[in-house]
Amino acid sequence: MKKLLAVGLLGCLSWSAQADWVLDNANTAVSFVTIKLDHIAEIGSFKQLTGNIDDQGQAEVKIDLTSVDTLIPIRDERMQAHLFKTETYAHATITAQLDAGKLDGLAAGQMMSMDFTGQLNLHGEDQEIKTTVTVSRLSDNQLLVASQKPIVVNAEQYKLANGVNKLREIAGLPSISYAVPVNFVLSFNNQ
DSSP states (O other), rough: OOHHHHHHHHHOOOOSSSSSSSEOOGEEEEEEEEEEEETTTEEEEEEEEEEETTTSSSEEEEGGGGGOOOSOOOHHIIIIIIIIOOOOOOOEEEEEOOOHHHHHTTTTOOOOEEEEEEEEEETEEEEEEEEEEEEEEEEEEEEEEEEEESSEEGGGGGTTTTHHHHHHHTTTOOOBBBEEEEEEEEEEOOE
């Protein structure tokens, strides 16, 4: 009887008492839009991310800046060298404390909106970021977190303005916006 009770209690434990949620890179997307010449929008993304959410709701996502993909290889190389300076700053890192209680109460098949406040470390600079996200519990072992509104990353706040200016100069453009909207869909699996 004690064994049966122990097995029953273990089966009732919430996800927060289980192992970490681990980012599923294959089903994750982080995209951004750059504006040049005042009116021309170009979409880019990052292809390599890692991350997790621990049982206390502490979340961390690392973006490999060398995985930038604008569909133009020479532009990707220039962004790595002159904007991100990936030899020194190989990753951008987002950290946040999520409400583990709210996540814990989310049953498979349910979704909810949640205000999101975190820290973005980019190019050695830390800045607070805020947005609203939709959190969806796809199954007992799958969680999806998607931005409802883009996060606008300003190059000047992260000391990237000189890099943007260098890219503009190399491309012979009169303007590239310092403000870059970023959207994300992050998929996590319970390990």
